[in-house]
Each structure stands twice: as C-alpha cells, then as structure tokens.
Amino acid sequence: MVGALNLSCILIYLLINHFDLGLAQYSYNGAIDVADALGPKLAGHVFPDVSPDVQEQAARDVIKRVIGKKASESFEVEVNRLLDVRSFQISMLDSGKILIAGWDGTSVCKGFHQYLKYQLNKDVDWFKMTIELPVNQHLPNVSMSSTSASPIIYYQNVCTWGYSFAWWNFQQWRRNIDWMALMGISLTIAPIQEFIWQDIYTQLGLNLDEIEAHFAGPAFQPWQRMGNIRGWGGGSPNQGGGSEFRRLQYLLQQQIIQAQRELGISVALPAFAGHVPRALRRIFPQANFTETERWNRFPNAYCCDLFVEPQEPLFRQLATTFLRRVTQRYGSNHIFFCDPFNELEPPVSQADFMRSTAAAIYASMREVDPKAIWLLQGWMFVKNIFWTDELIEAFLTAVPQGNLLVLDLQSEQFPQYQRTKSYYGQPFVWCMLHNFGGTLGMLGSVELVNSGMDLARQMPNSSMVGAGITPEGIGQNYVMYSFALERGWSDRKLDSAGWFTHFALTRYGVQDERLNQAWQLLRTSVYTFHGLQKMRGKYTITRRPAINLSPFTWYNVTHVLEAWQLMLSARSIIPLDDNRYDIYQHDLVDITRQYLQITADQLYVNLNSSYRKRQLARFVYLGNKLLELLDDLERILGSGSNFLLGTWLEAAKLLAPTVEDQSNFEFNARNQITTWGPNGEILDYACKQWSGMISDYYRPRWARFLDDVTLALQSNQPFNASAYKQHVLKEIEKPFSKMNKQYPVRPSGDPWLISQVIFEKWSKYTKDTKYLHNNRLQLPYK
Ligand SMILES: *[C@@H]1O[C@H](CO)[C@@H](O)[C@H](O)[C@H]1NC(C)=O
Ligand SMILES: *[C@@H]1O[C@H](CO)[C@@H](O)[C@H](O)[C@H]1NC(C)=O
Ligand SMILES: *[C@@H]1O[C@H](CO)[C@@H](O)[C@H](O)[C@H]1NC(C)=O
Ligand SMILES: *[C@@H]1O[C@H](CO)[C@@H](O)[C@H](O)[C@H]1NC(C)=O
Ligand SMILES: *[C@@H]1O[C@H](CO)[C@@H](O)[C@H](O)[C@H]1NC(C)=O
Ligand SMILES: *[C@@H]1O[C@H](CO)[C@@H](O)[C@H](O)[C@H]1NC(C)=O
DSSP, rough: OHHHHHHHHOOEEEETOOOSSSGGGBTTSSSHHHHHHHHHHHOOOOOOOOOOOHHHHOOOOHHHHHHHHHHHTTTEEEOTTTOOOTEEEEEEETSSEEEEEEEEEEHHHHHHHHHHHHHHOOBBBBBBOOOOOOOTTOOOOEEEEESSSEEEEEOOOOHHHHHHTTTTOOOHHHHHHHHHTTTTOEEOOOOOHHHHHHHHHHHHTOHHHHHHHHHTTTTHOOOOOTTSOSTOOOOOHHHHHHHHHHHHHHHHHHHHHHHHHHOOOOEEEEEOOOOOOOHHHHTTTSSSEOOOOTTTTTTTTGGEEEOOTSSSHHHHHHHHHHHHHHHHHHHOEEEEEEEETTTTSOOOOOHHHHHHHHHHHHHHHHHTTTTEEEEGGGGGGGTTTOOHHHHHHHHHTTSSSEEEEEEEETTSSSSOOOHHHHHOOOOOOEEOOOOSSOOOOOBBBBHHHHHHHHHHHHSSTEEEEEEOOOOSSSSOOOOHHHHHHHHHSSSSOOOOOHHHHHHHHHHHHHHHHHHHHHHHHHHTTBBOOOSSOOOOOOOGGGGGSOOOOOOOOOOOHHHHHHHHHHHHGGGGSSSSSGGHHHHHHHHHHHHHHHHHHHHHHHHHHHHHHHTTTTTTHHHHHHHHHHHHHHHHHHHHHHTOOOOOOHHHHHHHHHOOOOHHHHHHHHHHHHHHHSSSTHHHHHHHHOOOBBBBHHHIIIHHHHHHHHHHHHHHHTTTOOOOOHHHHHHHHIIIHHHHHHHHOOSSOOOSSSSSOOOOOOOHHHGGGGHHHHHHHHHHOOOOOO
C-alpha cells in the first residue's frame, strides 16, 4: 500500500527525443500510428541530437568496458540515422570484424548485447558487468537486424533513487548506465534537484534553518520531492554539510545525464510539483497554500509541507523559474517530470477543476519549453476511488493529444490502459513494476509480462508507444528484468521455457540439464505469480512478530527445494573462468535464502497453531527451530558478497561530505530499511534479508516474541501484543537506527558448503513429527 502511495501521481513532462520524422512510419498491427498518437506537433519535430560520432564513441566505450580493450577490437560500431528508428543491424566485415550499426548509441549496445547473448552465449547481470571472452573467440558471421517494437524502452522509478541508488558514486552509475545501454533503454529520469531549489529558496528570502527544515536526508529525498515528508533524516543547520552534499549530488547528476545522453538515452528532468517549504508562507502571506495531507502518520515536524494550487499565479512563477534553471543546468531533452498530487487528493472532485488544473500545469511548462510533452505516471488512478472515469478523462484530455505520455506503472498486475480506453488516446508506456522497497524474495510474473505486452499493443486503437520497468529497488530477481526488457523490444511473445534454458546456459557458461531444470522449476513456481495481492516483500522473517500474520505463497515450495538441490549438485561443472562461479554462488545464496524464508513461513503457521492450542512444549520446540533457522540464514547471507548490510552502511558513510555527516548518513541508511520514520511509520517496508540484519534486528525481535509468548503460555495468560509492540519498538527497532556497529563488507565462508549443510538440515524438517502435527504445507497456493 505504501508503495502505491509513494508512487501515486507523478507527473512527468516528456518529450521523447527519439521521435523524429522516422516515427511517422511506425504503426502496429491495426493500431493507430504513433505519430498520430503523439500529435502532429511531434511528428515533424527534429530533436536536439547528440551527434552520431559522440554516440559511436560512447557505444564503443561501453563495449570496451564490458569485454575489455583487446576483445573489443573485433567489433566496429556505427550510428546511422538512416536506419529504422530504434533498430540495429549486425554483419561481418571482410576484415572478419563484427559491425554493429544502430539508429542510436543505445540501439548499438542493444545489438552488441544480442550478439553476446545469442551468438557467444555470454550475458551480463547487475552484479556482473564484465565478460571475459576466450583469447581466440570465434565470432560467428551472422547477418541480422532487429527493430524495437516499442520506440521507448523505459527504466527507473523515482523511489529507486532512495532504495537502490542513494549511496552510489559515479563508478556505480557507470556500470548501471552501461547495463541500461545493453538493454536498449531509451528513456530514464534524473530527479536530483535540491541544489537548484536551495538557490531559489534563498533568493526568495528563506534562511538556512528554514531550508534545512524542508530537505529530507539522503535516503529519504524521493518522498520529500513528492511532498510526502519534509526534513526527515536531514542534516542539522549547524553542520552545514547539507549544502555541500547537495552540490556534490548536483555534480553527480550532471555526470550521469551526460553519460546517458552520449549514448542517445533521453533523460526526463523534474518540473515543479507544487510542493514548497512551510516557511514560504512567511514570504507570501497572501498566497493560497494548502497543507499537504499527513502521510503515513508522520509527526508534524516531518510532514505536511505546503502545496501551491496550479491555478495560483505563484505556481506559474515558481514552476517557470525552476524549470528554466533545471534546463540551464542540466541541458534538456525537453523532458520533465513532477508529482503534484502524490498522496494528496485534489481538493475538488469536479471535471472542470481537473481540466483547468491539468491545463494550468501544462501551460506553465509550455511557457518555458514550447516543445514539452507531459508524461504522467498513471499510478494515481490505481484503486483510487477519487479518480472516477470522468475525472480521469477530464485530466488527461486537458492536454492536447500527443502532448501527454503516461507511464502505466504496474501493467502486469494493475493495468489502467483498458479502463481508460488507452488513456483516451494519449500515448502510454507499458511498465513492469516488479519490486517495492528493494526487498528480497523470489517473485515474478513471467507469463503476465509475456502476454500483457501483446494485449496492450493489439488492443483496438492502442496508443502504447513504449515498454519498460519501474522497480522501486533493484538488485534482486535479475531474471525478471532481463526478460521484461527483452520482451519490450520484441514484437512477439518470447518462448519462455526456451528463454529460461538459454538464461541458464549464458549465466553459468555451461550446458547442463540440472541447471536448466533448476531454472525451469523456478520459472513455473516463484515466477508464476498472478494474484492480486500486493506483493511487498514482507515475509514472516522480516515482519514484526505477531500472532495474526498470514503468510502465503503462490507456488509449490517443493519445486524450490528441488531447484536448490539441482543447483547444489552442479557445482563441479561450473567453469572457473569469467567469474561464472561468482554468479553461481550468488544464486546459491539466494535460493538458500528463499527456502529458509519459506520454511520460516511454515514454521510460523505451526507455531501459531501451537499457541492457539496452548501446546507449550511444541511451541518452545518450534520457537527454537525458528531461531536456529535465523542463525542459518545469517550464515548463508554472510557468505554472499551481495547480501551484506556492511556494504550498504559503508557506502552511506563514504558518501558523506564531512566526517560530521557520517553518523547522520549511517542513520539514514539504517532507518530506511527498518523503522522508516521516527516511530516505525512505514515499519519494514524496505526490509532487507541481509547478513547483519538477521543477527541484529530480525532475530532479536523474534527471540523476544518467542520469550513473551512462552511466558504467557506458562502462566496461562493471553499474550499481550501491545506490550510486546511497545517493547520491541523502544528496545530493538528504534535503537537500531542509532547504532554504529561496523559490519563486514567482504563475505565469509564458502557458500556451497554452507548451503549444502543447510540443505541437509532443513530439507528434512517436514519429516519431523512435531511439524506434522498440524498444518503441514497448509499454505494456500494455487
Ligand atoms: C559472411 O556471410 C555472408 C553471407 O553468408 C557472406 O557473404 C560473407 O562473405 C561472409 N563474410 C565473411 C568475412 O566470412
Ligand atoms: C484556495 O484554493 C482552494 C482550492 O484548493 C479554493 O477552494 C479556494 O477558493 C482558494 N481560495 C482563494 C482565496 O482563492
Ligand atoms: C477506434 O478509433 C476510431 C476512430 O477514432 C473509432 O471510430 C473506433 O470506434 C475506435 N474503435 C474502438 C474499438 O474504440
Ligand atoms: C494465526 O492465528 C490467528 C488467531 O490467533 C489467526 O487469525 C491467523 O489466521 C493464524 N495465522 C496462520 C498463518 O495460521
Ligand atoms: C508439489 O511438487 C511435488 C514435486 O514435484 C509433487 O510431488 C507434489 O504433488 C506437488 N504438490 C502439489 C500439491 O501439487
Ligand atoms: C498489556 O500491556 C499494556 C502495556 O504494557 C498494559 O497497559 C495492558 O494493561 C496490558 N494488557 C493486559 C490485558 O494485560
């Protein structure tokens, strides 16, 4: 629910710089012409372009970073605007080199990736962006071309900047941008804006204290930008580090944008959303401000900034000032985004009001950039009774056809394009919103993604012009992201079984039936989710213990166990070159984690029944098992380099501009993944199954709970849930944010050995008669 709120109503102005004359030839099976969908204005629009030379060099550099300088010399690249929009062509030159030609730099990289994956059987991953090719790599002579079925391939979510990117430096971004290019991403966002606002606020007459009280800390900026919170996690004005941090972030953002544009990737920039510091009332006493609604019970000190109605003259003034500076400082692809109604119901529920509000916002943008197109995140319409069809239509059609582009944010689960008749003709992007809060847990909807894009493209009068991914956090379930992006480019359904077979082959660099079977079992179990439950990564382990949890799973857990066993058995055949073994170890840690996560759910069901039946001995026995499981989970996570709390905390401290800021940055990092607010306002929303978190946060909570319930059973009293809650918040959850214990940034132990021991121990647990007593495998799954 929180994620829905976080994301609702993000308005993005957008001009897709890839849409030039070429687009007029674009049309889908019986669907309307994209140029029509985008309006006559765009059809003839030639966007400000990065020269083909620059894009070629950028693409060449990506290839060099991925396969190394020597190997990259076997590839020639060419950016050619005469090719079809968003297409690539691969051929062999007489010299024996492989020529990859593409419409833009990112299409070239996509072509290179296609060759790498399907000709050389090698693939990248977020955790593995370099590939070692054999010295005498045979380069197959292929002649192929491919055009993206969707001119826009979109990536990112405003929340990813909090949950995944918060502590990144440019090196980490470089890898991510390389990855984006290899996936053929053509559109993304760049939300960092605080440095620019600080200037504007200062010029308007706010003092530093007032400004600092508005800006949230580095882990919470996305929600302050959306007007959900203010000040939370921010620096103290006396420290002065805040302003230096904002300057450094601004420089980082410039660097990121430049690297993206050089590859031909368009970048959407923020526009004014209407949210301003409370202190602005002092400067503009006459203006009509509304106070933003309280969000998730945040206390007054950290909530409820002021909102300027879009029809107010002040809105226009701030919007145009801000947008001018944004474009001056970042350059422009004529793409801007903002989120005026995030978690804030519009004050009036009338079609006229919606129409004039949208028109006012659009007008202020147009005043700065006559070429601007407005992109709207359609999430605000999801399950929100405020937004009736009439209001949605009034809002969307207030902007001329083709000048508004909508991100259909979670198309695989809650698509809105049907209900809105393809957004009343405004173009839209089909997006997979797979992750909330950067939580871990294997999950995905392969078949819904596979067929969903076809349904949207083939809908009569479809205005779909793009496909993409909008995860709140990355770093998990890589297979889903790879699948969705490849599907987005493709004009037909992928053969998912075959695709997974190839995934297993390229991932481990070896053809093996066990590894293939393991991935097929995952495909048909964890990756077949198709329910309407809001999947938020809160599994029993990571939830605050209670007697009324209801864990559920949508698949046969035996399949995960079998996949795990198959993976374990393949150890000896994993090639040692090209760091294949690292990926194998990563997957072993992840699947072990997954099985323990499910087992904890099952243990919980039995614990719960023994509590209800007041079976003290059984309760104590199962409780000890659960603690043992948490210890095993801690051990396996500690052996995986991508599952360490230490990495997250050290990165946060490293980004602090001064030593004095370090403790606040660490506080931000710890608080976001636990209490998310001063008093557990969004408790465990961004929970992490990481080494360090299990031992020092989740396990202590469970241990205390088990003790309290045991005492209650012994004394024949009911368990006092509210006493427990108070205690755990005060003694475990809140203190965690303020600690400064250091955690390893290097894994310890051999993942395979640890996983094997855990497998032997826990795969047998269902044979234990104490579990069999009741509810074994009673989890509802279909
Ligand atoms: C590559 O294949 C094409 C088509 O089969 C052929 O014409 C060309 O000569 C080949 N090039 C090289 C360098 O072998
Ligand atoms: C202020 O804005 C609200 C809408 O949010 C409107 O109902 C009200 O009439 C406005 N007040 C003035 C004085 O303009
Ligand atoms: C598609 O658009 C055409 C032209 O605007 C319209 O006549 C037709 O009814 C639409 N079809 C559907 C199924 O909405
Ligand atoms: C746990 O017990 C409570 C009643 O005490 C019940 O409402 C809940 O559904 C049970 N949960 C499970 C997973 O059995
Ligand atoms: C779950 O999978 C196992 C192994 O494939 C199978 O034996 C079992 O019947 C399945 N359970 C259900 C309820 O389908
Ligand atoms: C539960 O604990 C709370 C807080 O410690 C206390 O106020 C309350 O009286 C307790 N309830 C029962 C039924 O004992």
